[in-house]
Amino acid sequence: MxxxxxxxxxxxxxxxxxxxxxxxxxxxxxxxxxxxxxxxxxxxxxxxxxxxxxxxxxxxxxxxxxxxxxxxxxxxxxxxxxxxxxxxxxxxxxxxxxxxxxxxxxxxxxxxxxxxxxxxxxxxxxxxxxxxxAGQPEVSDKPIAAKAGKLEIPAASAGLAYVANAATAEAGPLTITSPNPATVPHNIALEGGGVNEVGPVVEKDGVSEIKATVKAGQYTFFCTVEGHREGGMEGQLVVK
Ligand code: HEC
Missing domain, CATH: 1.10.760.10 (Cytochrome c-like domain)
Structure with missing residues (x-):
């Protein structure tokens, strides 16, 4: 050959x-x-x-x-x-x-x-x-800000990452959506401050969604699919 x-x-x-x-x-x-x-x-x-x-x-x-x-x-x-x-x-x-x-x-x-x-x-x-x-997920350090109680944190199209590893929101009811453009399954989950919410695992343009009432403080969002959080699908949500 x-x-x-x-x-x-x-x-x-x-x-x-x-x-x-x-x-x-x-x-x-x-x-x-x-x-x-x-x-x-x-x-x-x-x-x-x-x-x-x-x-x-x-x-x-x-x-x-x-x-x-x-x-x-x-x-x-x-x-x-x-x-x-x-x-x-x-x-x-x-x-x-x-x-x-x-x-x-x-x-x-x-x-x-x-x-x-x-x-x-x-x-x-x-x-x-x-x-x-080639092929590296583009992850932004710039936090995604929630608007009117809605926060969208898409999964990256390649690799084990969300498009950003930081987000901010105001205290109160919050809906987090995570569209997943990849064929690899992902979801969104949130923990911290007594919150423990896990969204459905989706793929191919599905959208994972969770709702929680958040207080001022620090939370972690992550993917619960085995190995994905350890691989990099995790970020911080700061609530003011
Ligand atoms: C959903 C998870 C998943 C994805 C996505 C996936 N694999 Fe795998 N792969 C596995 C598992 C589980 C095994 C072991 C069982 C088997 O051989 O089917 C495996 C086995 C393999 C092996 C054999 C390794 C050995 O020990 O002999 C190769 C080579 C491989 N995969 C390459 C790829 C390539 C290239 C892609 C992308 C086109 C890919 N895999 C995508 C889960 C995956």
Missing amino acids: GLRRVIGVAFAGSALALASGCGLTEDEPDLVAGKEAFNAKCGACHIMNRAGTKGTQGPNLDEAFRQALADGMERSGIEGAVEAQIDAPARLSKRDPVYMPADLVKGDDLRNVSAYVAESVAKRGKETGLLAE
């Missing part, structure tokens, strides 16, 4: 989509697009150091492939294994509380994600250039 070797050479550069030069008409996979799709569709369930993802519902992918690589598996072989896993995960029953849905990515994205995982898994250190910037 000389085809994939080219990726290693071009990995940190700007020439990511160079033709392979082995007489194939197929384009090289796009690793930046692969990372974006990985972080949006896979990272909420899988740890992978290079991608910076922190999901814990599925196996740690670095650990899963480190031994195989040490035993002599080629990175091109990982690519095939990842594609096969995405096409037919089915190793856990659908009745299992956490299973990996099939066909999370298709077409070009399937190829790009598989190539990105093959290239990046079980590697130490940080990415550089375009790859380093």
Whole structure:
């Protein structure tokens, strides 16, 4: 598989989509697009150091492939294994509380994600250039302010994050909504000052909602899906 070797050479550069030069008409996979799709569709369930993802519902992918690589598996072989896993995960029953849905990515994205995982898994250190910037959730430090007792804290479209990790509100009745644009399930919950409210888990443009009466003080909002709070889906609500 000389085809994939080219990726290693071009990995940190700007020439990511160079033709392979082995007489194939197929384009090289796009690793930046692969990372974006990985972080949006896979990272909420899988740890992978290079991608910076922190999901814990599925196996740690670095650990899963480190031994195989040490035993002599080629990175091109990982690519095939990842594609096969995405096409037919089915190793856990659908009745299992956490299973990996099939066909999370298709077409070009399937190829790009598989190539990105093959290239990046079980590697130490940080990415550089375009790859380093790709697929990171944009989290604002600027607090979202509630208006007239309504506070909207959307989940980020990729990764384990809300769009902001701080919010403010006035004391009194408060409705918090959290639209979730991702295919990964999330919700919103609030605790502190005697409040303990948990909204429904939603995905694909669903909206999680809770209502509480809040007093002056500090509260924490977070996602209750396993591993998501620890992975970064948490922020502070300050009530004045
Ligand atoms: C909802 C959580 C979830 C999501 C999202 C998810 N996975 Fe998984 N994944 C799992 C679970 C659980 C397993 C272990 C059971 C299995 O193999 O189906 C797994 C297994 C794997 C394995 C096999 C690891 C091994 O130990 O052999 C790979 C590779 C993998 N996933 C890659 C991906 C990729 C790539 C994506 C994104 C396209 C993805 N996963 C999205 C939960 C998830």
